Amino acid sequence: MQMKLKLxxxxxxxxxxxxxxxxxxxxxxxxxxxxxxxxxxxxxxQLVPICAYIVMAISLNLTVGILGELSLGHAGFxxxxxxxxxxxxxxxxxxxxxxxxxxxxxxxxxxxxAGLFGIVVGVPALRLRGDYLAIVTLAFxxxxxxxxxxxxxxxxxNGLRISMTDQASLNLGEGGTVIIQGPIGAVxxxxxxxFTAGIILILVTLFxxxxxxxxxxxxxxxxxxxxxxxxxxxxxxxxxxKLTAFIISAALAGAAGALYALNYSTVVARKFxxxxxxxxxxxxxxxxxxxxxxxxxAATVLTVLxxxxxxFNDYRMLAYAIILIIVMLTSNNDQLKQLIQRATSIFxxxxxxxxxxxxxxxx
Amino acid sequence: MTFLSYLISGxxxxxxxxxxxxxxxxxxxxxxxxxxxxxxxxxxxxxMSFIATAxxxxxxxxxxxxxxxxxxxxxxxxxxxxxxxxRAAPSLAVLITAIGVSYFLQNAALLIWSSNPxxxxxxxxxxxxxxxxxxxxVSSVAIVTIISCIIIIIALTFVIGKTKIGKAMRAVxxxxxxxxxxxxxxxxxxxxxxxxxxxxxxxxxxxxxxAYPILMPTTGSMPGIKAFTAAVFGGIGxxxxxxxxxxxxxxxxxxxxAYISTELSDAIVFSILIIVLLVKPTGLMGKKISEKV
Amino acid sequence: MPSTxxxxxxxxxxxxxxxxxxxxxxLEVSHLSVHFxxxxxxxxxxxxVGRTEIAGLIGPNGAGKTxxxxxxxxxxxxxxxxxxxxxxxxxxxxTVQISQAGIARTFQNIRLFxxxxxxxxxxxxxHNQVKYSTMSGILRLPSFWRSERRAHDEAMELLSIFNxxxxxxxxxxxxxxxxxxxxxxxxxxxxxxxxxxxxxxAAGMNPSETEELMANIIxxxxxxxxxxxxxxxxxxxxxxxxxxxxxxxxGKIIAKGTPEEIQADPAVxxxxxxxxxxx
Numbered sequence: 048m049q050m051k052l053k054l055x056x057x058x059x060x061x062x063x064x065x066x067x068x069x070x071x072x073x074x075x076x077x078x079x080x081x082x083x084x085x086x087x088x089x090x091x092x093q094l095v096p097i098c099a100y101i102v103m104a105i106s107l108n109l110t111v112g113i114l115g116e117l118s119l120g121h122a123g124f125x126x127x128x129x130x131x132x133x134x135x136x137x138x139x140x141x142x143x144x145x146x147x148x149x150x151x152x153x154x155x156x157x158x159x160x161a162g163l164f165g166i167v168v169g170v171p172a173l174r175l176r177g178d179y180l181a182i183v184t185l186a187f188x189x190x191x192x193x194x195x196x197x198x199x200x201x202x203x204x205n206g207l208r209i210s211m212t213d214q215a216s217l218n219l220g221e222g223g224t225v226i227i228q229g230p231i232g233a234v235x236x237x238x239x240x241x242f243t244a245g246i247i248l249i250l251v252t253l254f255x256x257x258x259x260x261x262x263x264x265x266x267x268x269x270x271x272x273x274x275x276x277x278x279x280x281x282x283x284x285x286x287x288x289k290l291t292a293f294i295i296s297a298a299l300a301g302a303a304g305a306l307y308a309l310n311y312s313t314v315v316a317r318k319f320x321x322x323x324x325x326x327x328x329x330x331x332x333x334x335x336x337x338x339x340x341x342x343x344x345a346a347t348v349l350t351v352l353x354x355x356x357x358x359f360n361d362y363r364m365l366a367y368a369i370i371l372i373i374v375m376l377t378s379n380n381d382q383l384k385q386l387i388q389r390a391t392s393i394f395x396x397x398x399x400x401x402x403x404x405x406x407x408x409x410x
Numbered sequence: 411m412t413f414l415s416y417l418i419s420g421x422x423x424x425x426x427x428x429x430x431x432x433x434x435x436x437x438x439x440x441x442x443x444x445x446x447x448x449x450x451x452x453x454x455x456x457x458m459s460f461i462a463t464a465x466x467x468x469x470x471x472x473x474x475x476x477x478x479x480x481x482x483x484x485x486x487x488x489x490x491x492x493x494x495x496x497r498a499a500p501s502l503a504v505l506i507t508a509i510g511v512s513y514f515l516q517n518a519a520l521l522i523w524s525s526n527p528x529x530x531x532x533x534x535x536x537x538x539x540x541x542x543x544x545x546x547x548v549s550s551v552a553i554v555t556i557i558s559c560i561i562i563i564i565a566l567t568f569v570i571g572k573t574k575i576g577k578a579m580r581a582v583x584x585x586x587x588x589x590x591x592x593x594x595x596x597x598x599x600x601x602x603x604x605x606x607x608x609x610x611x612x613x614x615x616x617x618x619x620x621a622y623p624i625l626m627p628t629t630g631s632m633p634g635i636k637a638f639t640a641a642v643f644g645g646i647g648x649x650x651x652x653x654x655x656x657x658x659x660x661x662x663x664x665x666x667x668a669y670i671s672t673e674l675s676d677a678i679v680f681s682i683l684i685i686v687l688l689v690k691p692t693g694l695m696g697k698k699i700s701e702k703v
Numbered sequence: 704m705p706s707t708x709x710x711x712x713x714x715x716x717x718x719x720x721x722x723x724x725x726x727x728x729x730l731e732v733s734h735l736s737v738h739f740x741x742x743x744x745x746x747x748x749x750x751x752v753g754r755t756e757i758a759g760l761i762g763p764n765g766a767g768k769t770x771x772x773x774x775x776x777x778x779x780x781x782x783x784x785x786x787x788x789x790x791x792x793x794x795x796x797x798t799v800q801i802s803q804a805g806i807a808r809t810f811q812n813i814r815l816f817x818x819x820x821x822x823x824x825x826x827x828x829x830h831n832q833v834k835y836s837t838m839s840g841i842l843r844l845p846s847f848w849r850s851e852r853r854a855h856d857e858a859m860e861l862l863s864i865f866n867x868x869x870x871x872x873x874x875x876x877x878x879x880x881x882x883x884x885x886x887x888x889x890x891x892x893x894x895x896x897x898x899x900x901x902x903x904x905a906a907g908m909n910p911s912e913t914e915e916l917m918a919n920i921i922x923x924x925x926x927x928x929x930x931x932x933x934x935x936x937x938x939x940x941x942x943x944x945x946x947x948x949x950x951x952x953x954g955k956i957i958a959k960g961t962p963e964e965i966q967a968d969p970a971v972x973x974x975x976x977x978x979x980x981x982x
Contacts, residue, residue: 262840
């Protein structure tokens with residue numbers, strides 16, 4: 048008995064180790080390809096965004112897969128992290144000279160701000176049963192987009208100034224720097240994000256999410272997902288654990304946003320719209336709901352692939368829509384599930400009969 | 411006078427929201443799902459009417475009928491192929507599928523009609539009403555919209571309260587299994603609900619495009635989400651709730667635009683949703699739904 | 704208190720002579736009522752359950768038995784009446800607080816955490832017994848390792864009551880029906896209750912499984928020294944192990960007493976015969 052349990056213990060550790068390993072291996076591989084001069088410039092430009100999207104996908108999978116709720120405003124949290132990260136980075140330009148340290152501070156503050164808004168959104172939505180979180184997060188994403196579009200932020204002699212009307216009212220004085228210019232967005236960003244920083248953020252995200260899942264709080268979160276009434280009956284506070292998961296998820300999205308924004312010299316609020324939220328949802332659904340490693344792979348493939356298949360671009364969104372529908376139908380309808388199982392078992396039988404003498408695989 | 415003119419615009423926009431919200435609220439009440447694609451059915455309705463009038467030269471009323479027929483069929487097809495197989499699935503799966511359907515409709519429209527906005531000619535071709543010696547101009551579209559909304563509410567209240575299908579709808583919304591035992595076809599009832607909701611969406615689409623004459627593949631998504639907000643505001647599942655929620659939300663949006671900020675009017679509308687859920691989660695007229703243990 | 708004079712445990716004095724009847728009973732329910740719409744689902748329900756008593760709640764389908772459990776665990780708030788747990792009023796408590804106060808339950812339609820392992824299901828039951836913060840879980844602080852080891856050991860020990868240790872790593876949803884029912888009991892026990900509510904524990908079991916369950920229920924009572932209240936249709940089980948029985952019909956108690964008294968009660972026979980005629 049004891050033996051068997053230890054076995055699953057190592058199995059779980061091994062599965063996690065593979066996930067970490069894939070990330071590290073991908074990092075090394077990119078370094079080698081880049082070192083030998085084989086990395087195309089368009090792909091090099093995609094490295095940091097891919098990292099940001101991977102973190103987004105893991106973060107959304109925490110909400111969708113582990114918590115079992117849907118967030119349709121994850122881009123809103125990304126946006127909050129992006130713009131607060133940019134403000135921090137520009138403001139601290141002089142006081143923190145080291146780029147990596149400034150990036151770290153920006154990421155942390157981006158995460159904290161997004162996490163705080165996670166509380167604001169989560170408290171009204173997560174108390175309720177049903178699809179409320181989805182619609183509230185969607186509304187929240189729109190609010191954030193609207194508000195940042197009207198926001199003017201600058202830093203001058205009087206410190207950080209914020210205005211909802213125009214740039215002139217910032218009163219920055221001489222030598223002041225405008226950071227956010229309403230609908231034009233944030234400009235003059237000093238690019239501090241690097242691929243290495245992106246990989247480290249992915250590893251930290253994995254560490255947080257995987258450790259959370261395999262802990263007392265993680266079990267409580269999944270208990271609420273599997274059966275709310277039973278979870279309450281064993282003394283688990285449903286709202287508390289839903290909020291815990293959602294806040295962590297929002298904070299990680301904020302960090303991803305800061306990483307993303309600090310990779311460009313300008314960034315606009317429109318970038319983080321409903322389509323971005325849906326894109327991340329497609330990563331999660333295609334990678335497998337609750338499957339963290341799947342999210343990483345799906346986010347990478349679906350970001351790199353459209354770059355390579357330009358012709359496919361017109362049909363990309365349509366294909367995403369079809370992916371969402373087909374994956375949901377086939378994984379949740381018993382008849383379709385059986386149909387697919389039968390189809391794959393026939394396929395496997397054929398394969399097996401071709402490879403004579405080999406052991407047959409289980410369907 | 412400007413206040414009065416805002417009030418009428420608010421009521422007119424609110425009437426459109428109310429008609430859309432009815433579709434959300436009926437489907438939510440009976441199938442217990444958030445039909446995310448409802449907003450995009452509006453857009454399809456708009457395009458149908460546009461094609462009929464601009465390309466085929468049909469009279470306005472015929473174009474509305476075409477839009478209704480197409481949208482009704484579309485609603486039934488969506489329900490049959492995307493939602494019905496998931497009747498027993500967790501709500502998360504249903505919701506993601508609905509989002510997929512919404513996204514599918516938007517992007518299919520994008521491929522068919524391109525992202526170039528079409529300028530929609532109002533189906534109401536009556537002159538505007540001038541009141542108070544021309545100080546107040548009320549567009550005929552606004553009047554038609556408000557009247558349509560009132561007629562629809564009265565008709566729907568009658569259908570649900572007095573007819574056989576209405577009784578079936580109420581029964582299914584109370585308890586699916588019990589309704590089944592009483593010999594009510596649950597599948598057929600849900601189908602009819604989607605059909606009615608989609609036909610209403612078509613009307614809403616035509617009225618919306620007549621008032622705001624820019625037609626794009628994404629035309630329906632924002633009004634759809636706002637109408638859902640209206641449904642939650644009024645109390646999801648409640649027909650009068652959808653009506654009052656829609657009207658109030660339309661007025662909040664127009665007055666917000668006029669007196670606070672054009673850019674922030676959407677933010678104001680959505681903040682209302684969050685506040686309502688904090689203060690009175692069941693909405694103005696909703697009832698508490700209890701779960702069987 | 705005339706209405707509580709014929710309490711459940713009193714007539715069963717002879718069955719467990721060692722029980723201290725002077726001590727505060729674990730559960731004291733008086734005049735409990737709940738109305739849904741115009742319907743009186745439970746009306747004027749009063750019972751007392753002793754500290755180590757096995758009590759039965761029986762009655763025809765739809766009599767309101769599960770509703771009583773839902774009222775005791777505050778899934779529904781009562782319209783009227785008081786529930787004293789170990790002498791303390793539970794008014795104003797919610798389901799979570801009731802669990803922490805010491806009532807655990809199983810469900811008529813099994814409610815396990817289907818996608819999680821058997822061991823995890825029990826560890827979730829231990830949620831308020833073995834504690835450490837979310838932060839130490841994420842950072843893998845020493846308290847995490849210490850508590851996880853303890854949680855694991857306790858889960859295994861609890862599973863061993865039903866000889867289920869070898870199933871620890873199976874998905875709860877993949878277990879056979881009987882094992883799922885047993886796992887639900889183990890999970891409830893993990894919360895360290897002083898009162899365990901079992902909602903039709905023998906449903907779907909064959910006679911030999913039921914026999915085993917009866918022995919196990921007594922074993923659990925003796926091991927944990929707790930009170931157990933159960934809803935059951937299997938009369939052999941109820942008459943075999945319950946020391947006190949209350950019969951519910953149309954939301955009202957129509958009889959209370961020892962198994963012998965209940966079997967002889969004309970009102971009970973009437974209720975059950977009436978039901979048989981319908982069936």
